[in-house]
Amino acid sequence: MCRNITAEARESLLGQKGCVIWLTGLSGSGKSSIANQLEVRLHSMGKSVYILDGDNVRHGLNSDLGFSDEERVENIRRIGEVAALFADAAIITIVSFISPFRKDRDMARKKVPAGRFFEVFVNASLNLCEERDPKGLYKKARRGEIPDFTGINSPYETPISHELEVDTGALSIEESADKIIDLLTKKRILCAE
C-alpha cells in the first residue's frame, strides 16, 4: 500500500532533513562524548535528533547477538537498517559504534538516500585511546580477557570515503561537534528545503 505522507512532508513539518551521522572510531576515541554534545547542541536549536549506540541497541534489538565475526556484521547491518528508518522519519540520527569494517559502514550508507549519510571518522591514535581507556577495556584486552578487541587483536579499517574527520587528539569535544554542525549546515540538513 502506498503511503500518503512522504519523507519530504515529515521533513517540512520538522524543518530539517532526515540523515545519518555515522561516528566511527576506536574505543576511547570520543564517539560517545561527541554524540552527546551534538545531541545537546542540535536539540537546543530545536532539531529532532536521536542517538543509536550500545546503550540502547546492544541491550535491546541486538541483545541476541554476541561478538563473533558474523554477529558483528549482523549488529552493524541492523543498526544501519534502523538508522535508515529514523532518517526516513526525518530525524537527525547519530550512530555511535566502533564499526571497524569498511564494508559494513558502506552497507549502512547504501540504506539511506544519497547525500544523507555522513561518515565521521573520530580519529585518535591508539596510544591516546589506550591512555584514556574510559571503560578500562584496553587494560582488559591487554590482559587477554577480551578476544577480538578492536585496535589490539582485531583490526580497525580506517575510513577512506568519509565525509569528515575529527582529530580528538587536537580538537576538543565542543570543537569536534562544531565541525559536524558546520557540515550539516553547509549540506542544508538543518532546514527542510
Place this chain on the structure above:
Amino acid sequence: MCRNITAEARESLLGQKGCVIWLTGLSGSGKSSIANQLEVRLHSMGKSVYILDGDNVRHGLNSDLGFSDEERVENIRRIGEVAALFADAAIITIVSFISPFRKDRDMARKKVPAGRFFEVFVNASLNLCEERDPKGLYKKARRGEIPDFTGINSPYETPISHELEVDTGALSIEESADKIIDLLTKKRILCAE
C-alpha cells in the same frame, strides 16, 4: 554514558508523547488502511508520526527472516524493539503487523514505559477478511500455496489485554481512525505535558 537530552525533553520539543500504537488483526482486517489514515490525520495536526509495517521492515531490518515459528517470533521481537526506540525518540509510532500471538504482543508492550503502548484489535470476521482479500493471499492459502497462513492454517490469538477494539465490519476506516485519535487525546498523548 548518561544522556543529556531525555525522552521528556524530546517530547517537549515536539509537543507530544512518544508511544506505540500496535495494530493487530487478520490479513484484510484493515490495519494498513487505518495506519495510513491515522498517519494523515496526525500529520495534519502537526504531529510526528511514523509507520512500521511489512513494507519498510520486512524488506530491510528483517529481510533475513523467513516464516518459521522461530523467525516469526524474532520478527515481532525486533519490531517491538524498534518501535520502543521510536517511542523513546518521542515519535507516535504506528505498528501494523498481523502479530497473531499474545505472547509476542505482550513482549512488545513491555519494551515501552507504562501507558505508552496501545494495542488496537482491528477486528473483522474471517469471512469478511477473506471476501476482501486485498492481496489475494486467502485464495493462495486456500489453494495450499501458503503454509501457516493466519486464520486458515495458523491460529490468530484474539487480544484480551488490548486498549481498544475497532470493528471494521461496522466502522469505516475514518471512524476507526477517529476512535484511535479519541483514545490518544484522552490519554494526553497529543500534548507534551
